[in-house]
Amino acid sequence: MVKIPISRDNSGRKAVNSSNHGMFGDIKKPTDLRGMKFGLKNSFNFKKFLLITIPILVMVFILASLANWYRDYQNNKQIESEVPIQIKEPKDPKIIEATSTPEEIVEEVEKVTISETETGWLNVREGAGTSYQVIIKVYPNESYVLLDETEEWYKIELEDDQTGWIFKEYAIKQ
Structure with a gap:
């Protein structure tokens, strides 16, 4: 379990405390945000809030999360999603075992x-x-x-x- 420091703004809403980066743990998973709608801000100052829809493929590395709030590891941004972001685990590459060496095909050339x-x-x-x-x-x-x-x-x-x-x-x- 990752401990995430929590603070409250003036309206009483919970926010991830960005002042202590060491407490966020080590959750670094790539996540595709294309087509999702977000609130984006550099800090949890609720007066500075920009609602955006991601039109293109954007990969972020989620460092920490609380409800629908996420911290982007690479860009040090806080984002809020309308719905929780589904973090997909990378699939294991398929291992194909060779059963035999294929015979070399020699084409007859006239x-x-x-x-x-x-x-x-x-x-x-x-x-x-x-x-x-x-x-x-x-x-x-x-x-x-x-x-x-x-x-x-x-x-x-x-x-x-x-x-x-x-x-x-x-x-x-x-």
Whole structure:
């Protein structure tokens, strides 16, 4: 049990005595105040009172409480709630036990190898057809990842995440 020093104001209402901070104990629980309506004051001077509604997520650490009065540990403010603040205990993190190590999945990648050509190289084009721009030349015995294919063309992966199309007649699918 936490002992909270109590005093009375001129009207006889009870208030938490803020002059002796050491007596508040060690209750420091984070609490979400979003959407709640409060009376807010820097001290328990009942003449200085501001009624506010918290529009956004505000976390306070409750140091002490009495009825609907709370002391915010971080900001050293006194607040009064229309209803008692529900202090939620943090949930224990779920512990997941691994029963076995998952097998590594190896995806089969199809490749094509460039065949010998009359010119000693093969044009790689932007699209599947001779009307497309040549972007690079590839050479016999080089292998590339096969991405797609049409009836006459292979789409291959080049360096730097580039792609291009080569004529099927000059490549062997692996």
